[in-house]
Amino acid sequence: MENLFKNKTVLILDGDKGLALGCAQLFTCLGAHVILTFAEPVKDGIAILESAKLKDARILSLDLTSSKSTRSSLKGVHETSPKIDILISVVDKFRSFESFESFDENIFTDELKTTTWPFFEVLIAIREIFGSCPDYAIAALEESGRKNAGTISKNMIETLSRYMATNYLYENCRVNVLRVQKSSDLGFEVSEKQAAKTIVTMCSGLLDSMSGQVLCLDKGMACAI
Amino acid sequence: MVFNDYKNKAVLVTGGTSGIGLATGLAFGRLGAQVYLTHRWGSVSNDEIFVEFEKQKCMLPIIVEADASLKKDTQSLIDTIVEKHSFIETFVSNVAFGHVSKHPSDLESRSLLTTLKYNAWPILDYLKTIKKVTGKFPRYAVGMSSRGPDTYLQGYDFIAASKAAMEALCQNLTAALIDEDIRINMLCPNTILTRSFEATFEPEFKYHLENSLGKYGDYFVLKAERVANAVLALCGGGMDDYKGQVLNLDQGACFSENLNMAYKYFAKENT
Numbered sequence: 001m002e003n004l005f006k007n008k009t010v011l012i013l014d015g016d017k018g019l020a021l022g023c024a025q026l027f028t029c030l031g032a033h034v035i036l037t038f039a040e041p042v043k044d045g046i047a048i049l050e051s052a053k054l055k056d057a058r059i060l061s062l063d064l065t066s067s068k069s070t071r072s073s074l075k076g077v078h079e080t081s082p083k084i085d086i087l088i089s090v091v092d093k094f095r096s097f098e099s100f101e102s103f104d105e106n107i108f109t110d111e112l113k114t115t116t117w118p119f120f121e122v123l124i125a126i127r128e129i130f131g132s133c134p135d136y137a138i139a140a141l142e143e144s145g146r147k148n149a150g151t152i153s154k155n156m157i158e159t160l161s162r163y164m165a166t167n168y169l170y171e172n173c174r175v176n177v178l179r180v181q182k183s184s185d186l187g188f189e190v191s192e193k194q195a196a197k198t199i200v201t202m203c204s205g206l207l208d209s210m211s212g213q214v215l216c217l218d219k220g221m222a223c224a225i
Numbered sequence: 226m227v228f229n230d231y232k233n234k235a236v237l238v239t240g241g242t243s244g245i246g247l248a249t250g251l252a253f254g255r256l257g258a259q260v261y262l263t264h265r266w267g268s269v270s271n272d273e274i275f276v277e278f279e280k281q282k283c284m285l286p287i288i289v290e291a292d293a294s295l296k297k298d299t300q301s302l303i304d305t306i307v308e309k310h311s312f313i314e315t316f317v318s319n320v321a322f323g324h325v326s327k328h329p330s331d332l333e334s335r336s337l338l339t340t341l342k343y344n345a346w347p348i349l350d351y352l353k354t355i356k357k358v359t360g361k362f363p364r365y366a367v368g369m370s371s372r373g374p375d376t377y378l379q380g381y382d383f384i385a386a387s388k389a390a391m392e393a394l395c396q397n398l399t400a401a402l403i404d405e406d407i408r409i410n411m412l413c414p415n416t417i418l419t420r421s422f423e424a425t426f427e428p429e430f431k432y433h434l435e436n437s438l439g440k441y442g443d444y445f446v447l448k449a450e451r452v453a454n455a456v457l458a459l460c461g462g463g464m465d466d467y468k469g470q471v472l473n474l475d476q477g478a479c480f481s482e483n484l485n486m487a488y489k490y491f492a493k494e495n496t
Binding site for chain 1: 226228396397399400440462466467469475480
């Protein structure tokens with residue numbers, strides 16, 4: 001099992017997040033070459049990787065809100081890696097609009113640029129630059145437990161994922177969304193370790209018949225409450 | 226890739242002697258599990274199944290005739306398993322049988338109840354009996370649903386309703402057993418060309434799927450082995466916090482299954 005992902009390249013966006021690091025550790029244990037993206041400065045990324053015992057992982061400095069930066073960085077990766085086999089994006093920091101007054105198009109537009117769109121920007125750019133899609137693209141949405149948090153963005157990510165799965169249907173590219181219950185007062189919180197195992201399982205080949213799906217990792221919370 | 230060790234563990238697959246059931250049995254067999262396969266009619270000989278398990282270097286399965294709708298058969302089956310194993314690690318409810326309607330006038334409540342008995346209730350009966358006999362629930366239970374509840378398949382009324390009942394039942398059971406060490410999930414595979422498919426749909430439809438849809442047909446039709454792999458994913462330890470869910474397996478093909486895409490496809494084919 002330790003060589004399951006040998007010679008595979010895994011690109012994980014926003015590498016400073018707990019689940020991103022958990023995935024990086026597990027994929028590394030299973031033989032993958034892992035690249036984590038960080039916004040500037042890179043030295044912070046080095047420190048994070050060292051403390052996460054991920055010295056072999058590669059850091060990619062990348063402003064995910066900039067199409068130009070995304071493409072330029074990916075072109076650099078393409079010089080040494082012929083393919084990105086797996087793309088993982090851990091998405092959190094969703095805004096919640098609770099009162100009528102708090103609804104603001106500018107805030108939503110900002111969330112769209114920073115949270116909703118980067119996964120798709122990178123997926124499309126990989127297809128253009130590497131000439132092939134990743135075999136697996138997963139957007140992991142962390143559920144904060146706050147009411148209505150990110151509902152609009154999450155709906156968009158889920159719908160766009162279904163469309164991308166269909167757009168790339170014949171390109172051996174599976175696009176799926178994993179909703180992870182990160183915070184719960186009632187004992188339904190999913191650990192980063194377990195969520196990382198689920199993401200790895202989704203990329204293991206066992207679920208190759210699944211694409212364009214939204215999975216809820218919530219210990220059964222949706223049924224029980 | 227599974228995280229759990231299945232060596233010598235008991236895995237029960239109902240409707241296990243052909244199609245998805247047999248593929249699932251073989252998948253667990255390859256992990257070293259002792260697989261129990263049930264059947265009602267035994268249309269495939271035990272010898273053929275043993276040869277397949279031997280070929281794949283698996284422990285030979287134990288094949289038991291058991292009608293999933295009969296409590297006495299379920300009890301006897303679980304009694305047989307506990308002679309060798311103190312608990313059942315994984316239970317896969319794969320039995321599917323029901324009334325295929327030719328016209329709405331042949332839909333009767335008696336047929337609906339029979340269809341329910343084979344599609345929805347077995348998962349409950351098996352879990353109750355396993356708990357009663359072994360003292361614990363299996364760690365994993367997987368039910369096999371179908372696309373019927375979400376898309377119209379002619380003549381499939383009662384089977385679709387029964388699958389919908391099973392999906393809701395699994396979610397209710399997940400809630401009722403939320404503190405137990407059990408994960409109950411459903412798989413919803415798209416079209417698989419098994420004997421059950423042949424018994425349900427007209428032969429021309431199979432030909433159409435295989436020959437008239439080009440590459441899309443390859444994605445639309447699923448292989449039983451791929452469903453078996455998904456069962457392993459659910460029961461392999463990597464998805465232990467995944468509970469009470471219905472997972473669609475359609476290779477991404479179904480989202481584009483609509484008249485607009487059919488028009489584009491056939492218009493292109495005909496020019």
